[in-house]
Amino acid sequence: MQNSELNFGVRFLDNNSSSSLLKYNQVESVNPNCEIKLQQGQLLVKLSRSNDRNSLLSSRNRQFLTEWLQYCPARLVRIDPALGATAIQLWAEVCRQTEKAIYLRLPPEHKLPKRQNRASWWVKRLVDRIVAILLLLTFSPVWLGLALLIYFDSPEPIFSYQWCVGERGKLFQMIKFRTTSLKLKMQHHPATGDRQNPDEHDNLHVTSLGCWMRKYSLDKLPQLLNALRGEMSLIGPSAYALNDVIIIPLDRRRQLNALPGIVGTHLDLPSSKRLDIEVVNHYESMYLSNWSLLKDLKIIWIAFSKLNFSSWTRNEE
Numbered sequence: 001m002q003n004s005e006l007n008f009g010v011r012f013l014d015n016n017s018s019s020s021l022l023k024y025n026q027v028e029s030v031n032p033n034c035e036i037k038l039q040q041g042q043l044l045v046k047l048s049r050s051n052d053r054n055s056l057l058s059s060r061n062r063q064f065l066t067e068w069l070q071y072c073p074a075r076l077v078r079i080d081p082a083l084g085a086t087a088i089q090l091w092a093e094v095c096r097q098t099e100k101a102i103y104l105r106l107p108p109e110h111k112l113p114k115r116q117n118r119a120s121w122w123v124k125r126l127v128d129r130i131v132a133i134l135l136l137l138t139f140s141p142v143w144l145g146l147a148l149l150i151y152f153d154s155p156e157p158i159f160s161y162q163w164c165v166g167e168r169g170k171l172f173q174m175i176k177f178r179t180t181s182l183k184l185k186m187q188h189h190p191a192t193g194d195r196q197n198p199d200e201h202d203n204l205h206v207t208s209l210g211c212w213m214r215k216y217s218l219d220k221l222p223q224l225l226n227a228l229r230g231e232m233s234l235i236g237p238s239a240y241a242l243n244d245v246i247i248i249p250l251d252r253r254r255q256l257n258a259l260p261g262i263v264g265t266h267l268d269l270p271s272s273k274r275l276d277i278e279v280v281n282h283y284e285s286m287y288l289s290n291w292s293l294l295k296d297l298k299i300i301w302i303a304f305s306k307l308n309f310s311s312w313t314r315n316e317e
Helices: 018-022 059-071 085-098 118-138 140-153 182-188 208-215 223-228 250-257 277-289 293-306
Strands: 005-007 034-039 042-047 076-079 101-104 159-165 171-177 233-235 261-263
Touching: 059 085, 076 085, 085 101, 085 159, 085 171, 101 171, 118 140, 118 223, 118 233, 118 293, 140 171, 140 208, 171 223, 223 261, 233 293, 250 277, 261 293
Parallel strands: 042 076, 076 101, 233 261
Antiparallel strands: 005 034, 034 042, 159 171
16 A cells, blocks of 8 residues: 555445455545544544435444455554444444454543553552452352353343443443343333334343342442453443443543543542532542552452442443
8 A cells, every 4th residue: 555544434335345345455435424544554433524414334234344344454443432322332343343443532641540650550450350360260159150040030141241431442341240131121112122222222121130239239240351351440430331421521531541440439439429420520530640559459448348339330231
């Protein structure tokens, strides 16, 4: 390729194929929904200025987009939050299938623990993985018991997955034990409980077993796998779900560069203030600015002394 910047914004038509498009080094057209540009090994995806409403990201084009991205030379995808949660989730699913990392395009943030104290930060990350392995082994009988209970309570997938924003805006799937049932949703809302709703899993009904698991935060045990994979830390700011990120003001998106934690950083706040989003956000911002290993140990001590696991994270299925 002669240029470091190539336009890959392509109008995907049913009679096109990935091979016919990719045999050209450069495609000059602009996609009606998003502009796609290959730059320095990254695929930059942003909202198009075109007024054409034909949808590239329709379900009929998903397979084609997957095949096209599989042969694209980009190592990772950076996507504009302005595209909206539905489009971003589709891109995230396609990137997962093609084994490419996907990041939200965020304003840079330099006041992060990893940049301020590298040595202590790498100690923290090593401890995260070691403790995650130990806890996974310790709670393995609990895992097996819960998995069997979930399956026999409602024979659907044992785990649920939620797209969240991780370090430097990287999208990852937070893992939890499933606490809701699609069958219950279909029974209560047969008219709307179909596959046309992309966020259907967010509105499903909680099972009786799920209520009990949520009460003691047992549904969050699989997040130890996220910590083991480096997507989360044991202690850190609460992870933001993809749907929440889209509505966050621009001046607060810098904080999304931080590595999220399983256990939140606001446990020593009074219970009445933990529901105040502004207070929690300010507290988490202060944590990032003044992070230390000693502070993490303090939070762990508070967590075990209170045993108030239900307040650890802001995310619920």
